[in-house]
Amino acid sequence: MSEHRFGPYGGQYVPETLMPALAELESAWESLRTDELFVAELDGLLRDFVGRPSPLYRAARLSQAADRPIYLKREDLNHTGAHKINNALGQALLARRMGKRRIIAETGAGQHGVAAATACALLDLECVVYMGTEDMRRQKPNVERMGLLGARVAPVDAGARTLKEAVSAAIRDWVANVRSTHYIIGSCVGPAPYPALVRDLQRVIGDEARAQVLRQAGRLPQRVIACVGGGSNSIGIFQAFIADESVELVGVEAAGEGLHTGRHGAPLTAAGRAGILHGALTAIMQDEDGQILEAHSISAGLDYPGSGPEHAWLRDSGRARYAAVTDAQALRAFAQTARLEGIIPALESSHALAWALANPGSDLDVVCLSGRGDKDLAEALAALDG
Amino acid sequence: MGEAQGIGRIAEAFARARADGRRAALMPYLMGGFPSLEVSREIGLAYAAAGADLVELGVPFSDPLADGPVIHAAATAALAAGATVARVLAVGAAIARRVPVVVMCYANPIYARGLQRFLDELVGAEISGLIVPDLPLEEAAEAQDACEARDLAFVPLVAPTTPRTRLVQIGARATGFIYAVSVTGTTGERDGDAPTLHSAIERAGDHAVVPVAVGFGIGTPGQAAAAAAAGADGVIVGSRLVRAAAESDDPVAAVSELVGGFAAALRAAVG
Numbered sequence: 001m002s003e004h005r006f007g008p009y010g011g012q013y014v015p016e017t018l019m020p021a022l023a024e025l026e027s028a029w030e031s032l033r034t035d036e037l038f039v040a041e042l043d044g045l046l047r048d049f050v051g052r053p054s055p056l057y058r059a060a061r062l063s064q065a066a067d068r069p070i071y072l073k074r075e076d077l078n079h080t081g082a083h084k085i086n087n088a089l090g091q092a093l094l095a096r097r098m099g100k101r102r103i104i105a106e107t108g109a110g111q112h113g114v115a116a117a118t119a120c121a122l123l124d125l126e127c128v129v130y131m132g133t134e135d136m137r138r139q140k141p142n143v144e145r146m147g148l149l150g151a152r153v154a155p156v157d158a159g160a161r162t163l164k165e166a167v168s169a170a171i172r173d174w175v176a177n178v179r180s181t182h183y184i185i186g187s188c189v190g191p192a193p194y195p196a197l198v199r200d201l202q203r204v205i206g207d208e209a210r211a212q213v214l215r216q217a218g219r220l221p222q223r224v225i226a227c228v229g230g231g232s233n234s235i236g237i238f239q240a241f242i243a244d245e246s247v248e249l250v251g252v253e254a255a256g257e258g259l260h261t262g263r264h265g266a267p268l269t270a271a272g273r274a275g276i277l278h279g280a281l282t283a284i285m286q287d288e289d290g291q292i293l294e295a296h297s298i299s300a301g302l303d304y305p306g307s308g309p310e311h312a313w314l315r316d317s318g319r320a321r322y323a324a325v326t327d328a329q330a331l332r333a334f335a336q337t338a339r340l341e342g343i344i345p346a347l348e349s350s351h352a353l354a355w356a357l358a359n360p361g362s363d364l365d366v367v368c369l370s371g372r373g374d375k376d377l378a379e380a381l382a383a384l385d386g
Numbered sequence: 387m388g389e390a391q392g393i394g395r396i397a398e399a400f401a402r403a404r405a406d407g408r409r410a411a412l413m414p415y416l417m418g419g420f421p422s423l424e425v426s427r428e429i430g431l432a433y434a435a436a437g438a439d440l441v442e443l444g445v446p447f448s449d450p451l452a453d454g455p456v457i458h459a460a461a462t463a464a465l466a467a468g469a470t471v472a473r474v475l476a477v478g479a480a481i482a483r484r485v486p487v488v489v490m491c492y493a494n495p496i497y498a499r500g501l502q503r504f505l506d507e508l509v510g511a512e513i514s515g516l517i518v519p520d521l522p523l524e525e526a527a528e529a530q531d532a533c534e535a536r537d538l539a540f541v542p543l544v545a546p547t548t549p550r551t552r553l554v555q556i557g558a559r560a561t562g563f564i565y566a567v568s569v570t571g572t573t574g575e576r577d578g579d580a581p582t583l584h585s586a587i588e589r590a591g592d593h594a595v596v597p598v599a600v601g602f603g604i605g606t607p608g609q610a611a612a613a614a615a616a617g618a619d620g621v622i623v624g625s626r627l628v629r630a631a632a633e634s635d636d637p638v639a640a641v642s643e644l645v646g647g648f649a650a651a652l653r654a655a656v657g
Contacts, residue, residue: 004577011501011525012522012523012524012525013493013521014520015451015452015519015520015543015545016522016523016542016544016545016548017452017547017567017570018547019522019570020548020549021547099396158458159462164449172454172572174571175452176572177570178547178570179547204538273498275494275497275498276492277449277494278449279520282498286494288498289470289471289498290495290496291447291448291494291501292448293463294650311560370418375538
C-alpha cells in the first residue's frame with residue numbers, strides 16, 4: 001500500500017470521476033514495483049537510454065570558493081538534461097502495462113514535458129503536454145523539442161499562464177478521458193498515489209548519491225541540498241538519507257522577488273496555513289478566503305504555489321529544513337557555476353547552489369544539480385544584463 | 387415559507403415538483419458574484435420566479451478542477467469583481483428566502499475558513515445543503531458528520547466511472563439528493579443526450595434512498611426532458627445559464643427566459 005498521508009498531509013481531493021483511476025494506478029504500481037520483468041526493463045532503460053548512474057562530481061573550484069568539499073549530483077547529464085526523465089520513463093512504462101496508450105502531462109520549465117514526450121516517443125504512446133503560455137514564451141527551445149519528439153503542446157491561457165494552470169488543465173483533461181489516458185504528473189504532488197509513486201521513481205537519485213559519496217569521500221555528507229518546486233528531485237535525493245540522522249536535509253525554494261513581497265514560490269518556507277491544491281492537502285500559498293495565490297519565480301520549474309505533501313511533513317517533523325533563495329541570488333549562482341566549473345545549471349538547480357554557497361557548513365555538501373541550464377539562457381542572460 | 391430548513395426542505399422541494407405534475411425538479415446553477423454580486427442575487431431570484439424548485443449556488447474558486455471553461459471563467463471574473471465567501475453566502479441567504487439553496491464549494495475555501503465555521507454560516511444563511519466536488523467519499527467523513535449534526539444535506543457526486551461497490555457506499559451516506567454526473571468530464575454543454583444518461587440515473591438510483599439529480603452536460607430543454615424521461619428526480623442546468631449571463635446585455639432577463647423554457651420542458655415531459 002503506498003502512503004496516502006504523510007502526517008496530516010496528502011489525501012485524494014479530486015472529483016469522483018478520477019477515484020477509480022487512482023485506485024487502478026495504485027494497484028498497478030503496487031504489483032509492478034516488485035515485478036522482476038518490469039524492474040529489469042526500467043533499470044535497463046535508465047542505464048542504456050538515460051545514462052544512469054549519473055556521476056557524483058567533486059566540484060573543485062566551487063569547493064575552493066566555499067572552503068569545503070561540494071559534490072554535485074549530476075542529474076543534468078541525464079538524457080533530456082534533467083532528473084524528470086526518471087519519473088517520466090517509469091510512469092510511461094506503467095501506463096503501457098495498464099493498457100493506456102494516451103499520455104497527458106503538464107510542464108513548467110518544459111523539462112518534464114520533454115521527458116514525457118521522450119518516453120512516449122520511445123514507447124510509441126500518444127502524448128499531450130499542457131503548458132502555460134507564459135512558460136511557452138520563457139522556455140521556447142523546450143516547446144520546439146516536444147514538437148520534434150511528436151508530442152502536442154496544448155497552450156494554457158488561464159490565470160498567470162504558468163505551472164499551476166497547466167496542472168489544472170491536465171487534470172481536467174484526465175477527468176474527461178480517464179478511461180484511455182494516463183496522467184504523468186511531473187512532481188511529487190497531486191492526489192495519492194502520485195506523491196509516493198513519483199518519490200519511488202526518483203529515489204534512484206539518492207540511492208546512487210549515497211553509495212557514491214561513501215565510495216568517493218569515505219563518509220556521509222554533512223548536508224544534502226536540493227531545490228524544491230513541487231519537490232521531486234529533492235524528495236528523491238532526500239529519501240536515501242532520511243535514516244542517516246547526522247545528515248542535514250535542506251530544501252531550497254524560490255524566494256522570487258523576496259518573501260516579504262509576496263511574489264515568491266516558497267510555501268514551505270513561508271509556512272502559512274496548509275490547504276488543498278491539485279488533490280492534496282499540503283503547504284500552499286493562499287489568501288484568507290482560501291483562493292490559491294499566484295507564485296512567482298524567475299525559474300519556471302519553481303513557479304508553483306504548492307509543494308509535495310511529504311515535504312510538508314518532513315518540515316513539520318523536523319527531519320528536513322526549508323529555506324528560500326531570491327531570483328537575484330539564483331542568477332548569481334547560475335553565472336558563478338558556469339565560470340568556476342564549466343557547468344551551466346538550470347535556474348531551478350541554481351537555487352540549491354546559491355543556498356549552499358551562501359550558507360557555510362562545516363563539512364561536505366552534496367548538492368543535487370537537477371538539470372542543465374541551456375533552456376534558461378535567454379531568460380537568464382536578459383536578467384543578468386538588466 | 388415552509389418550516390423545514392435543511393434536509394427536510396430539499397425533500398419537500400422534490401416532492402412538490404412531483405405533486406405539481408412534473409417529472410423532475412428543476413435546479414438551475416448560478417455562479418455567486420457573477421457577473422457581479424448584485425446581479426447574481428437578481429439571477430437567483432429570477433430563477434425562483436421562473437420555475438426553479440431549488441437553486442444551486444456556486445462559490446467561486448481560483449482552481450475549479452471539475453469545471454469546464456464557462457464556469458471556470460465565471461469564477462475568475464467573480465473573484466476579480468470582488469466576490470468573497472461571505473458575500474456569496476449573503477447572496478445565498480437572499481435566494482433562500484424564496485427557494486431552497488444548495489451551495490457548491492470546492493474544499494479549500496471551506497477548510498481555509500474552518501469546516502465548522504463554514505457550515506455554521508450556511509445554517510445562518512438558511513442554506514439547505516452542500517456539494518463539494520473535490521471531496522470524494524474517502525475524504526468526506528468529517529464533513530458528512532458535521533453537516534448531519536446541523537441538518538444540512540451533504541450531497542455526494544457519482545460519476546459514470548464509479549464502480550458498483552462505491553455506489554452502494556456513497557448511496558448509503560447521501561442526504562438531500564445524489565448528484566449524478568451524466569458524462570465523464572468537466573461541466574459544460576454538450577450536443578445530444580449523454581449516452582451514459584440512463585445508466586447514470588439507474589445506477590445511482592439503485593443504491594439511493596434520496597432523489598437523484600442529473601447534471602453536467604444538460605444545456606437544452608430537450609436534454610432536460612430526456613433526463614426526466616430517463617428517470618431523474620432532478621435536473622441541474624449550469625453552464626448554459628452561466629454562458630447566458632456572460633453573453634447577454636440583460637443577464638437577468640436572459641436567464642429568466644431560459645429557466646422558463648426548462649421548466650416548461652419538464653412539465654411537458656409528463657407522459
